[in-house]
Amino acid sequence: MSKEEARFPPCFFLGLYLILITGQAISAATDREVLLQLKDHLEATNPIRRGAYARWNASDSSPCNWPGITCNDADRVTGINLAESNINGEIFPNFHLLPELTHLDLSSNTIGGALPADLNKCSALEHLNLSANVIAGELNLAGLTNLVMLDLTSNRFNGSIRSNFPAICANLVSLYISSNSFSGDVTGCFDQCPKLEYLDLSSNLFDGYIWQGFQKLRELFVSENHLNGELSSSTFASNCALEILDLSTNNFSGTFPGSIANCSKLTSLDLRDNAFMGEVPSGIGSLSELNSLRLGNNAFDRTIPEELLNCSKLVILDFSSHDFGGDIPEIFGRFVTLDHLILYGNQYTGGIESSGILKLPDLTTLNLSKNRFSGTLPVEITTMPKIKILILAYNGFSGSIPPAVGGMARLQLLDLSYNKLTGSILWRSEI
Ligand SMILES: *[C@@H]1O[C@H](CO)[C@@H](O)[C@H](O)[C@H]1NC(C)=O
Ligand SMILES: *[C@@H]1O[C@H](CO)[C@@H](O)[C@H](O)[C@H]1NC(C)=O
Ligand SMILES: *[C@@H]1O[C@H](CO)[C@@H](O)[C@H](O)[C@H]1NC(C)=O
Ligand SMILES: *[C@@H]1O[C@H](CO)[C@@H](O)[C@H](O)[C@H]1NC(C)=O
Ligand SMILES: *[C@@H]1O[C@H](CO)[C@@H](O)[C@H](O)[C@H]1NC(C)=O
Ligand SMILES: *[C@@H]1O[C@H](CO)[C@@H](O)[C@H](O)[C@H]1NC(C)=O
Ligand SMILES: *[C@@H]1O[C@H](CO)[C@@H](O)[C@H](O)[C@H]1NC(C)=O
Numbered sequence: 001m002s003k004e005e006a007r008f009p010p011c012f013f014l015g016l017y018l019i020l021i022t023g024q025a026i027s028a029a030t031d032r033e034v035l036l037q038l039k040d041h042l043e044a045t046n047p048i049r050r051g052a053y054a055r056w057n058a059s060d061s062s063p064c065n066w067p068g069i070t071c072n073d074a075d076r077v078t079g080i081n082l083a084e085s086n087i088n089g090e091i092f093p094n095f096h097l098l099p100e101l102t103h104l105d106l107s108s109n110t111i112g113g114a115l116p117a118d119l120n121k122c123s124a125l126e127h128l129n130l131s132a133n134v135i136a137g138e139l140n141l142a143g144l145t146n147l148v149m150l151d152l153t154s155n156r157f158n159g160s161i162r163s164n165f166p167a168i169c170a171n172l173v174s175l176y177i178s179s180n181s182f183s184g185d186v187t188g189c190f191d192q193c194p195k196l197e198y199l200d201l202s203s204n205l206f207d208g209y210i211w212q213g214f215q216k217l218r219e220l221f222v223s224e225n226h227l228n229g230e231l232s233s234s235t236f237a238s239n240c241a242l243e244i245l246d247l248s249t250n251n252f253s254g255t256f257p258g259s260i261a262n263c264s265k266l267t268s269l270d271l272r273d274n275a276f277m278g279e280v281p282s283g284i285g286s287l288s289e290l291n292s293l294r295l296g297n298n299a300f301d302r303t304i305p306e307e308l309l310n311c312s313k314l315v316i317l318d319f320s321s322h323d324f325g326g327d328i329p330e331i332f333g334r335f336v337t338l339d340h341l342i343l344y345g346n347q348y349t350g351g352i353e354s355s356g357i358l359k360l361p362d363l364t365t366l367n368l369s370k371n372r373f374s375g376t377l378p379v380e381i382t383t384m385p386k387i388k389i390l391i392l393a394y395n396g397f398s399g400s401i402p403p404a405v406g407g408m409a410r411l412q413l414l415d416l417s418y419n420k421l422t423g424s425i426l427w428r429s430e431i
Contacts, residue, residue, distance in 0.1 A: 028062065028074070028076060030097070031075075031076055031077040031100075032061075034097045034098055035063045035069065035077065035080075036056070036058055037092075038080075038092050038094070038095075041089075042085075042087060042092070045087075046086060049086040050086060051082060052067035052068055053068060055067055070103065076100040077098050078101060079102065079105075080101065082105065082109070083107045083108050083129070085109060086109065087109035088110045090112060090113035090114075090116070091113065091115060091119065091135070093118055095119060095122050096118040096121035099124060101122055102124050102126045102127065103125075103126065103127045104125060105129040106129065106130050106133065107130060108132040111133040111135060112134045112135060112136065113137075114136055120141055122144060125144050125146060125147060128149070128150050128151070129149070130155065131154055131155070131176070132153065132155075133154075134156055135156060136156040136158070137157065137158065138157070139152070139157055139159070139161055139182075140163065140164070142167035144168050145167060145168060145171075146171055147172055148171050148172065148174070150168070150174070150176070152177045152180060153177065153200070154178070154179040155179075155180050158181040158182060158183065159183065159184070161177070161182055161184070161189065162189060166191075169190070170195075172193050172195060172196055173197050174196075174199075175199050175200070176198070177200065177201060178200045178201060178202040178221065179203045179204075180203075181204065181205060182205065182206060185206075185207055185208035186201070186210060186227075187208035187209045194215070197216050197218045197241075198219045199219070200219070201221065202225070204224075204225055205226065206225040206227060207225070207227060207228065208227060209227065209229040215237075216241055217241060217242060218241055218242060218244070218265075219242075219243055220242065220244070221246045222250060223246050223249050224248070225250055227251065227252065228252060230253055230255075231256065231257050232257065233258070233259045236257060236261075236262045238262050240263035240264075240265075242263040242266050243265050243268075245266065245268070245270070248294065249272065251274065253275040253276065254277065255276070255281075256271065256276050256278075258281035258282065258283035259283070267289050267290060267313075268292040269292070272296045272298070273298075274297075276295075276299065276300060277300065278300065278301060279300070279301050279305070280300050280304060282306075282307040282308070283307075284308055284311065285305060285306075285308045285310040288313065290313060291314060293317055293318070297321035297322075297345075298322070299322070300319075304319070304332075306331070309335065312337060313337065314335060314337050315337060315338060315340065315362075316338070316340040317332075317338055317341055318342035319332075320345050320346065321345035323345070323346060325346070325347040325348065326348065326349060327350045328343065328355040328357065329351070329355065330354065330355045332356075333356025334356070335360065336360060336362070339364050340364070340365040340367075341360070341363060341365070341366050341367070343367065344367045344368060344370045344394075345369075345370040345371070346371055348368075348373065349371070350373070358378065358384050359380075361385055362385075362386055363385075363386060363387060364389065365387075365390075366390055367389075368391065369392060369395065370394040370395075371394075373392075374395070374396035374397065374398065375399070376398065376400075377401060377416075377421070381405070382404035384408075388411060390411065391413070392414075392419070393419070394418045397416070397420065398419070398422075399421065399422065400421065401421055403426065406427045
């Protein structure tokens with residue numbers, strides 16, 4: 001007390017100060033009460049297996065040392081982490097009584113029901129992680145205008161997300177809402193999210209057209225939706241910051257714009273299972289960081305531009321399910337950095353040896369299933385330097401299996417099913 005008097009000598013200041021600390025003490029005490037309410041709620045719905053919250057001790061005057069709780073300098077609760085705490089039941093309805101709460105993590109539990117309406121009043125929230133639960137119903141978080149990160153991955157949310165955007169956009173950097181049942185048109189939804197860098201909408205039922213050119217986006221995943229339309233050349237502007245682009249398993253169509261060359265940081269491009277057509281853009285060849293290129297199951301032309309050989313970090317190349325026919329083009333044998341080459345479903349009849357793919361020095365996975373190869377198995381498969389996974393199923397290979405197959409030291413998976421092969425494989429250990 002004497003210390004405080006020394007710091008605030010005039011009486012009227014002291015009075016004011018006491019009111020302030022009393023006010024603060026009441027608020028901090030209220031936070032403690034709310035957390036004890038939360039504990040009661042959790043214990044009532046989880047009578048047997050309980051997380052660390054069971055150790056929140058009502059005899060403590062401050063909750064700030066309780067497991068999972070974070071406070072600020074004024075002893076106000078700012079963070080609650082209840083991830084992986086065996087929680088069942090519905091979400092605690094009163095988080096909004098913690099006005100300074102900025103971080104809430106309820107991920108990896110079995111929380112169900114719908115979002116409580118008052119969660120929308122937690123306007124200080126910056127990080128909200130509800131991933132890996134079974135929360136259902138529509139999303140109404142338009143009041144969370146300070147959100148930086150929202151993770152709703154793997155729940156049972158449904159309906160449109162439109163009423164939340166652009167309301168929660170001003171500071172939003174990361175939005176992860178994959179593996180739910182969200183639906184509706186997302187055209188233009190994120191156009192007013194100026195800071196958005198990470199967006200994962202995969203495995204929902206969204207339709208519409210996703211892209212109006214995000215300035216800051218680094219990772220975009222929209223796989224497994226019903227998005228459609230053509231990508232215009234202006235999609236990838238000169239300041240493109242994309243590192244990962246996954247458009248797979250949608251209904252995009254038209255040619256793929258060569259302006260992708262503007263995305264010089266791109267490491268992974270996945271266009272599988274769409275209706276893209278025409279030339280594979282040669283501009284991809286200038287993407288010096290690209291390590292994965294997946295083009296399977298579209299309607300691209302069969303010619304791979306020579307420029308793609310300039311992608312000196314390319315390790316995964318998937319050009320499957322195009323029904324090309326004829327020989328495997330020799331250019332595939334010149335992608336010397338490849339680790340995975342996936343050419344299944346192309347009706348190729350030959351070119352396994354002449355293309356040089358069996359000599360690729362770093363190849364560990366080769367998938368040539370569902371083509372129309374015939375004749376005996378090329379003996380060169382047994383001398384592939386690093387092969388681990390070799391899939392030659394669904395072809396017309398005949399004759400006996402070369403004995404040297406049994407000596408392929410690194411092989412982990414060999415699939416020769418659905419051919420006309422005879423004989424047996426004697427593994428080296430049996431010889
Ligand atoms: C709670 O704290 C009080 C006082 O420090 C202590 O006596 C009691 O054992 C604690 N309870 C539990 C369950 O840890
Ligand atoms: C959300 O929680 C899950 C599971 O605890 C974790 O894997 C994920 O990284 C978290 N999301 C973010 C964006 O931190
Ligand atoms: C969302 O799911 C609930 C059941 O959880 C259902 O009653 C409602 O009609 C669904 N809404 C939409 C838009 O599908
Ligand atoms: C894909 O788009 C075409 C028109 O471009 C349409 O006819 C077709 O039904 C769409 N398919 C799906 C699965 O949405
Ligand atoms: C890069 O983007 C600009 C627009 O900012 C565009 O005019 C140009 O064609 C793009 N570059 C390439 C290589 O496509
Ligand atoms: C690819 O490399 C060759 C030289 O090997 C060069 O002439 C060509 O301009 C490069 N193309 C691209 C698109 O970078
Ligand atoms: C190889 O291709 C088949 C299609 O025939 C596909 O189902 C399978 O998943 C692929 N295997 C590997 C290991 O990539």
